[in-house]
Amino acid sequence: MIEILNPDQISRARVTGALVADILHTIKDRAVVGTNLLEIDRWAQEMIVEAGATSCYVDYAPSFGRGPFGHYICTAVNDAVLHGLPHDYALADGDLLTLDLAVVKGGIAADSAISFIVGETRSADDLALIDATERALAAGIAAARPGAKVGDISRAIGTVLKDAGYPVNVEFGGHGIGSTMHQEPHVANTGRPGRGYALRPGLLLALEPWVMADTAELVTDPDGWTLRSATGARTAHSEHTVAITDSGAEILTLPSR
Known part of the structure; x- marks a missing residue:
């Protein structure tokens, strides 16, 4: 399904997006x-409930997971x-933490x-990884225009x-979003220009570059959810x-503060 949102729905999407960003950056702090x-x-x-919102993850049970997910946020470490399924782990100095949230x-x-x-x-290699994904996200956003x-x-x-210098996995990538979290079209993190769905005003996309330092191969934890680099990178x-x-x-997902 591909949804094209009307102006009222886009206005509501701005509210949801700011909430997601505020929660993420509050947790980061x-x-x-x-x-x-x-x-x-x-x-x-606590923050989702207080805002009168609903988690997209608690009841999330896609074919590739061992669902339902049962938690409110994805927490992926190193x-x-x-x-990343939240579990009993205390963060250590130098851990590289990814938070992924949808509401x-x-x-x-x-x-x-x-x-x-x-x-x-702060490892220079870790900072380079983060920087590459942020620059790739900016490039993807710049390319996302009507037509x-x-x-x-x-x-x-x-x-x-x-x-x-990073390998690119195409199993998981960006996606359409609207009244539900995951919709068409799929947006792979590499591809050929001029191919696929033509973008239209009112379309919402979740763009999400991600990389592993030295591999494009994923392995799944025994929890049935957490995906890791096959090499431990x-x-x-x-x-x-x-x-x-x-x-x-x-x-849409910029902090309101």
Whole structure:
């Protein structure tokens, strides 16, 4: 399903997007050495409920997971990159943490992810990983304009990631979003320009470049959810929900503060 949202729905998407961003950045500010991933999940739950929103993850049960997910936020540490299931783990100095959050408010979903380093120890390699995903996300957003094709976004993202020296996995990528979290079209993190669905004003996309330092192969944890690099290499993931407008892409998942 591909939804084209009307102006009222786009207005509601802005509210949802700001909420997602505010929660993510509040948690980022709170997360320190010793913070437990289950504590982060509780923080997310409290803020979602307080805002009158609904988690997209608690009842999420796709074919590739061992569902339902049962938690409010994805917490991926170090070599974990996607669908990180919160568990009893206390963050250590130098951990590379990715938070991925999707909620529905006012009938419209928004989805975003950030990666950052916990504590004072900051590896140059880790910072480069995060920077590559953020630059790739910016390139994908710049390519998302009316009349462009999904392949144009994929090519823009993939060019940045590959030029930075990282392999690119195409199993998981960006996606359409609207009244539900995951919709068509799929937006791979590399691809051929001029191919795929033509972008139209009112389309919402969640663009999400992610990389693993030295592999494109994923392995799944025994929890049935958490996806890690097959080599144990570090990972990073950046994501925004954007709305296609007459003039380009509007980023919806920016903090309100």
